[in-house]
Amino acid sequence: MNQMLSAKVLEYRGKTLDFSPENPAEAKIPADELHEHLQKPSTARTKRLKERCRWKHASAGEFVEKGVRAGIERMRYITEAHKASIGQPEVIRRALGLANVLNKSTLVLQPDECIVGYHAEDPNQFPLYPELSSMGVQDFLMSDYAPQPAEEAAEIHKYWMPYSLQAKCQPYFDPTDLRRMYQFSSMEAPPFVSGYNSIVPPYETVLQDGLLARIKLAESHIADAQKAMSAFPWDGTKGLDYIEKIDNWKAMIIACKAVISWARRQGRLCKIVAEHFETNPKRQAELLEIADICHRVPAEPCKGLKDAFQAKFFTFLICHAIERYASGYAQKEDSLLWPYYKASVIDKSFQPMDHMEVVELVEMERLKVSEHGAGKSRGYREIFPGANDLFILTVGGTNADGSDACTDMTDAILEGAKRIRTPEPSIVFRYSKKNREKTLHWVFECIRDGLGYPSIKNDDIGTNQMLEYSQYSITGNGATNEEAHSWACVLCMSPGVTGRRKTQKTRSEGGGALFPAKILEVALNDGYDWSYADMQLGPNTGGIETLKTFDDVLEAFRKQYRYALQMCLSTKDVSRYFEIRCMQMPFVSAIDDGCMELGMDANALSEQPNGWQNPVTTIVAANSLVAIKKLVFDDKKYTLEQLNDALMANWEGFDEMRADFRKAPKWGNDDPYADEIITSFYEDIIGGEMRKITNYSGGPVLPVGQAVGAYMEVGSRTGPTPDGRFGGEAADDGGISPYMGTDKKGPTAVLRSVAKVQKNQKANLLNQRLSVPIMRSKHGFDIWHSYMNTWFDLNIDHVQFNVVSTEELRAAQREPEKHHDLIVRVSGYSARFVDIPTYGQNTIIARQEQDFGAEDLEFLDVDI
Amino acid sequence: MDAKKNVQNQPHVEEGTSKPCRTCKWQTPDPIDPLRGQCTANRHPLGGVWKRWLRNVESLTCSRHEEGKLSFREHV
Numbered sequence: 056m057n058q059m060l061s062a063k064v065l066e067y068r069g070k071t072l073d074f075s076p077e078n079p080a081e082a083k084i085p086a087d088e089l090h091e092h093l094q095k096p097s098t099a100r101t102k103r104l105k106e107r108c109r110w111k112h113a114s115a116g117e118f119v120e121k122g123v124r125a126g127i128e129r130m131r132y133i134t135e136a137h138k139a140s141i142g143q144p145e146v147i148r149r150a151l152g153l154a155n156v157l158n159k160s161t162l163v164l165q166p167d168e169c170i171v172g173y174h175a176e177d178p179n180q181f182p183l184y185p186e187l188s189s190m191g192v193q194d195f196l197m198s199d200y201a202p203q204p205a206e207e208a209a210e211i212h213k214y215w216m217p218y219s220l221q222a223k224c225q226p227y228f229d230p231t232d233l234r235r236m237y238q239f240s241s242m243e244a245p246p247f248v249s250g251y252n253s254i255v256p257p258y259e260t261v262l263q264d265g266l267l268a269r270i271k272l273a274e275s276h277i278a279d280a281q282k283a284m285s286a287f288p289w290d291g292t293k294g295l296d297y298i299e300k301i302d303n304w305k306a307m308i309i310a311c312k313a314v315i316s317w318a319r320r321q322g323r324l325c326k327i328v329a330e331h332f333e334t335n336p337k338r339q340a341e342l343l344e345i346a347d348i349c350h351r352v353p354a355e356p357c358k359g360l361k362d363a364f365q366a367k368f369f370t371f372l373i374c375h376a377i378e379r380y381a382s383g384y385a386q387k388e389d390s391l392l393w394p395y396y397k398a399s400v401i402d403k404s405f406q407p408m409d410h411m412e413v414v415e416l417v418e419m420e421r422l423k424v425s426e427h428g429a430g431k432s433r434g435y436r437e438i439f440p441g442a443n444d445l446f447i448l449t450v451g452g453t454n455a456d457g458s459d460a461c462t463d464m465t466d467a468i469l470e471g472a473k474r475i476r477t478p479e480p481s482i483v484f485r486y487s488k489k490n491r492e493k494t495l496h497w498v499f500e501c502i503r504d505g506l507g508y509p510s511i512k513n514d515d516i517g518t519n520q521m522l523e524y525s526q527y528s529i530t531g532n533g534a535t536n537e538e539a540h541s542w543a544c545v546l547c548m549s550p551g552v553t554g555r556r557k558t559q560k561t562r563s564e565g566g567g568a569l570f571p572a573k574i575l576e577v578a579l580n581d582g583y584d585w586s587y588a589d590m591q592l593g594p595n596t597g598g599i600e601t602l603k604t605f606d607d608v609l610e611a612f613r614k615q616y617r618y619a620l621q622m623c624l625s626t627k628d629v630s631r632y633f634e635i636r637c638m639q640m641p642f643v644s645a646i647d648d649g650c651m652e653l654g655m656d657a658n659a660l661s662e663q664p665n666g667w668q669n670p671v672t673t674i675v676a677a678n679s680l681v682a683i684k685k686l687v688f689d690d691k692k693y694t695l696e697q698l699n700d701a702l703m704a705n706w707e708g709f710d711e712m713r714a715d716f717r718k719a720p721k722w723g724n725d726d727p728y729a730d731e732i733i734t735s736f737y738e739d740i741i742g743g744e745m746r747k748i749t750n751y752s753g754g755p756v757l758p759v760g761q762a763v764g765a766y767m768e769v770g771s772r773t774g775p776t777p778d779g780r781f782g783g784e785a786a787d788d789g790g791i792s793p794y795m796g797t798d799k800k801g802p803t804a805v806l807r808s809v810a811k812v813q814k815n816q817k818a819n820l821l822n823q824r825l826s827v828p829i830m831r832s833k834h835g836f837d838i839w840h841s842y843m844n845t846w847f848d849l850n851i852d853h854v855q856f857n858v859v860s861t862e863e864l865r866a867a868q869r870e871p872e873k874h875h876d877l878i879v880r881v882s883g884y885s886a887r888f889v890d891i892p893t894y895g896q897n898t899i900i901a902r903q904e905q906d907f908g909a910e911d912l913e914f915l916d917v918d919i
Numbered sequence: 920m921d922a923k924k925n926v927q928n929q930p931h932v933e934e935g936t937s938k939p940c941r942t943c944k945w946q947t948p949d950p951i952d953p954l955r956g957q958c959t960a961n962r963h964p965l966g967g968v969w970k971r972w973l974r975n976v977e978s979l980t981c982s983r984h985e986e987g988k989l990s991f992r993e994h995v
């Protein structure tokens with residue numbers, strides 16, 4: 056076993072740089088257990104909370120932790136209300152459904168917690184959504200995680216068959232096309248079948264106004280509408296619009312009242328426990344304080360930081376898990392909480408506390424999110440291996456006036472994350488040259504501790520993108536110059552505005568994937584998938600014998616890609632159509648200023664377009680195209696028929712040929728030959744074709760390359776490819792990341808390649824693995840900071856880092872029980888390494904570990 | 920699972936088989952349609968899983984059938 060950091064030196068600008076650890080005590084830590092020594096919970100309480108945390112990580116479709124299962128209560132009460140409300144307007148039925156769940160569901164209160172609330176009847180359980188996808192629920196019923204009693208769950212599933220979103224949308228598509236989408240190999244399944252969703256809740260109105268004020272607003276809108284309807288002379292072209300609006304406002308009132316009484320019920324539970332069961336006086340006082348908080352918020356505006364954390368968490372539970380399922384934890388958290396930090400820590404006007412108490416609250420919030428369970432379908436329990444769901448919050452960046460948005464709240468969020476070491480929620484940091492150095496040090500500390508987050512997004516690119524999309528607003532009310540600075544990542548990668556209105560409400564706006572590696576495979580086979588499903592997967596575009604030129608190959612790909620785009624985007628908008636009509640979200644509508652003003656449902660109102668779709672596995676396809684062009688059409692060393700024979704044999708008996716195709720130029724090495732073809736592939740085909748599509752909101756759809764764990768699943772369903780990859784091998788792990796192990800020219804060559812792709816892109820994920828000794832040395836921050844400034848100057852959208860040694864990863868494979876704190880960046884999220892299947896673990900180990908040579912430091916202009 | 924491919928060791932239909940893919944440890948449900956499945960028995964030369972879609976988990980089978988359930992670590 057090596058010590059953590061072998062003595063490593065580098066000559067640079069006449070100096071000898073020594074990469075021994077900045078903290079000398081680390082020299083004694085064995086290299087293969089470093090991560091186990093890095094957690095430092097700020098209090099004994101958060102240490103206890105972490106030790107008993109009820110994680111709900113899923114891998115390969117299964118839950119890693121024992122005892123996790125679906126609960127019955129949400130599906131029971133939503134169904135009960137649906138049956139009881141026949142004949143009422145659909146939006147009112149949705150509100151009554153939410154109210155019935157909130158009024159009747161069992162509450163959960165756990166020891167030690169200061170932020171309370173849960174979305175199922177048992178902290179090991181999670182709710183299901185029979186009104187969304189029949190197939191998704193059926194999978195749970197057939198699994199080890201079926202809700203109990205099983206007969207009741209089966210009855211409920213049967214009841215919803217004709218009413219579900221899936222049932223409403225399916226008739227508008229050819230079953231052959233849908234079957235191709237269900238393969239999850241060239242296209243993600245439509246949202247009406249997967250049930251997968253994401254949202255950016257307008258938290259600001261809840262924290263600033265409180266729900267009682269929102270009820271008053273809705274009541275006054277109803278009164279105004281009724282007055283307008285009775286005013287002489289009646290105008291039927293306008294007056295009838297009020298019917299739908301009145302129903303929406305009434306539904307908002309029902310939803311807000313139900314949420315207030317649910318929160319207050321939670322408060323009463325805390326009071327009962329304090330007065331009748333709790334014997335520790337300190338905890339008794341704490342429970343009484345929580346009871347008071349839950350009585351006041353979210354009913355009233357928040358006055359201090361404890362109020363804000365609690366109101367935010369209740370809002371999260373309703374918007375992401377109770378009213379409707381939605382993945383994500385989208386918020387600009389530091390800006391959202393900063394007014395309350397000021398009140399509690401600086402002014403001490405309400406709930407006075409010091410900075411370290413804020414850090415403890417952050418740690419507790421992270422642990423609450425870590426316990427959150429998502430009733431998401433099997434496909435999504437496969438493609439986020441090691442995660443319970445995707446939870447990503449955003450910090451940093453710039454304010455509305457363009458000034459640095461980093462505050463002590465930003466630092467507390469980062470410090471809490473470093474100390475408690477949980478894989479979720481992940482953090483996005485919006486990097487601007489205006490960011491203060493103090494906060495950048497916290498960002499760096501998290502990264503070098505190997506958390507895999509913050510992942511870094513370019514502040515200017517995100518802000519400009521909000522303004523670009525704003526031009527297409529169908530209401531003419533897109534993000535203003537000031538609002539454009541409010542963006543946070545909706546899920547892993549894609550920016551969307553936050554705030555009191557104009558936020559993304561449904562994933563049918565943006566999200567969903569398609570997979571160029573598989574699309575290329577079928578493009579070379581007349582649309583046929585021989586390697587996984589043994590069926591036609593796309594249109595007939597001609598067999599390999601019909602492809603005479605490189606342009607023929609590109610055009611065959613383009614046709615298959617267009618087919619996949621058409622299916623993915625049309626199914627999303629059809630989902631949206633029916634979400635508006637039967638999946639209304641009266642609570643989300645109530646807390647959005649636009650919906651409140653206009654009396655519209657949140658699914659229907661689109662003020663700021665934000666269309667995107669994720670191409671995942673683009674680099675396998677792109678490297679394959681480069682190899683085909685070089686070896687078949689330029690050098691003429693092989694014919695396409697010979698290549699086809701080799702691929703059909705999975706390269707067996709074609710070793711020399713495979714070596715040639717592997718040696719062909721690869722992305723990420725600043726190679727002009729490869730980069731020219733690949734840049735044009737990204738800009739002209741991947742982005743250019745997608746941009747031609749206009750979605751429900753009137754804006755273009757742009758690519759967001761972000762692999763999540765789909766690069767593994769799709770890799771395992773994709774046959775051998777002309778880049779020299781074997782059938783079943785994982786695909787590329789980012790959106791624009793070099794294929795694992797093929798970026799051999801150092802970290803700055805990667806940046807130079809990636810910077811070449813600029814046109815027709817929304818976001819592209821770049822995974823990099825950095826040297827542990829360099830990052831943990833006293834020069835680590837300076838090198839990273841110079842790297843980041845160069846990255847920013849090259850106008851690159853994103854980068855994220857793994858800082859973990861191969862020795863430690865291998866040790867965790869041998870003895871998983873000793874490595875529970877080893878966290879890695881998978882793709883758009885982080886996970887505990889031991890919670891990932893071996894297949895996925897090996898893809899992380901295979902990533903190129905980037906050392907910095909003197910020429911890299913020169914390019915970065917590191918001043919040491 | 921490096922066996923040379925032939926009809927018997929790849930998924931094929933045998934109506935009424937007593938060894939359907941559904942009960943096989945290499946089978947994992949389809950990600951979207953719970954009535955279908957995926958076979959994870961095939962390995963590529965570097966050792967990773969190369970999946971095959973199972974159109975019908977009741978009537979498909981092969982000579983590599985083994986009863987049981989694998990840990991998530993063995994799948995993808």
Ligand code: SF4
Nearest residue numbers: 940943946958981984
């Ligand atoms: S029976 Fe054969 S084809 Fe079916 S899952 Fe098992 S190994 Fe795969």
